[in-house]
Amino acid sequence: MKRITMTDVAKQAGVSKSTVSQYLNGRFEYMSKETRTKLEQAVKELNYQPNMVARSLKQKSSTTIGVIVANILHVYSTQVIRAIEDLCHEKDFHLIVCNADDQPEKEKKYIEMLKAKQVDGIIAFPTGGNVALYQQLTEEGYPIVFMDRIVEGLKVDTILLDNKKAAALAADELMHKGYKHITMVGPPFTHQVTPRVERAQEFIKKVQEEDNHMLKLSTINGEIREIKEKLQELFQQKERPDAIFAMNDLTLHEVLSFLKKEKLQIPSDVAVISVDEVSFAAFYTPPLTTISQPAFEMGRRAAEILFTLILEPNKQHRSKIIRFEPALNRRESC
Template sequence: MKRVTMADVAKYAGVSKSTISQYLNGRFDYMSEETRVKIGQAVKDLNYRPNMVARSLKQKSSTTIGVIVANILHVFSTQVIRAIEDFCHQRGFHVIVCNADDQPEKEKKYIEMLKAKQVDGIIAFPTGDNVELYQQLLDEGYPLVFMDRIVKELKVDTILLDNEEAARLAAETLLQGGYKHIAMISPPLLEQVTPRVERVNAFQESIQKMGQQHPEVSLITGKISTIYEKLDTLFQKDKHPDAIFAINDRVLHEVLSFLSRRNIQIPDDVAMINVDDVSFADFYNPPLTTISQPAFDMGKKAAEILFAVILKEKTDRHPETMRFKPILVRRKSC
């Protein structure tokens, strides 16, 4: 089937190619309403689709950015993506979302794919293992923003939660409840996964500041698939926890599944608090006390910074690490 070209549309509408180009780029200042309607009808009748590759080469912009997330199953990740997509849509940009599954090799392939597609910039939740590749992008002047994780070797604008404050809020809330034995549940503590390390360390420090009177803390870490079994072992002990701190939403799902199957009641048998204000938190029985990340604000900020670099609005700025304040949402689980 013959591809419809701009010249075909111009001939059908009885105008020049330059007028068609102005129409497609939204430049209507010197175009009559009659001409706009005529071109619109021609585009519709011929089912014309602009050649985006040729257009991007001419304009030196693909009007597309890439977002590489560590794990798209996290509530935080999906909310950030939505905020970025909303911001880009308002500016006529498209978003390609890539899920790296915290696998450096997968992340590497996505970086190379996005670069080959000539996206105008990348927002990434980095794995921490592709430092050289990201540095190459920076050396080439490629617009880049990191989300949720710090890579110490790279000077990149980075957006993340004030994880120490989030952990402190969790510790203070449980201390106020007078609990004696707290289980803190986390995925594997990997140095490159900034939120996990910061939250665990800050929570332990906040508890220890109580001195000799501080409650016992049992730290459970491991792959999500192992959390249930480890909780089962912990709760079979005579002095099992009377409170749980889940450091993210995926851990929370495993904890709630365990408590439900074991018929352990919240908050009568064990109190519950977690980071990430999951959608079901306010209608779970009982409603869950959570520490919310302002994910939409964080995603919007990341997009704003990326666009400032893409559009070269501030050529003298230096990369910053920006932390957003967590919000304690008190409900009835502790």
């Protein structure tokens, strides 16, 4: 079948090709309502689909941004993506989402793919393994915003939670309730993953600063698939923990699964508190005490900054680290 062109639309509507172009690009300032109606009908009747590649070459914009998440299974990641998508819709931009699985090699491939597709900018949850590549992009003036993780040495706008405050809220809540053997459970504390390191360091610091010789702290960290086995080993010891701090939502899932399997009651046998407001927290039995991060606001802020970098490339801009406040949601699990 013959491809329908702008010329065909212009002929059908009885207008010039430039008028069709103005209509397709939303420039209606000097266009009569009658002309807009005729063009709308012509586009619909001919089933005209604009050539996005040709348009992007002409406008030097693909009206597309890319998002590279570390792990799309985190509730935080999906909420951030939704917020970014909402703003893209408002700006009439498209979104490509990539899941790096915290693998630098995979992240590198996605960066190269997004650049090849000429996306106008990237929001990334960086793995920390592609510093040189991101450095090259920043030197080229390519619009980039980081989410959740700081990469030392790179001047890139970064949006993340006040992780130290989140960990302090958890520690204070458990110690205030009088628990004596607290266990912190989380993924590997690799230095590239800012939230893990900051939460772990601050939680340990807060517990150790407590002037209470009866208070004991133990830690479990490892890949998600290892968490249950490590909890099993810990709970077989004579001095079992009476409280657990789960550092994120995926860790919380493993903790809850283990406690259910072992028929341990929350909070009578062991208390639970976690970072990340999971969807079932309020109606779990018992309702779960969580520390939430404002993911939607954080995602929108990241997108707003990226669009400023894209749409106002000549505007003077100094990169900054922006931290959002966590919120304690007290329920019945501790």
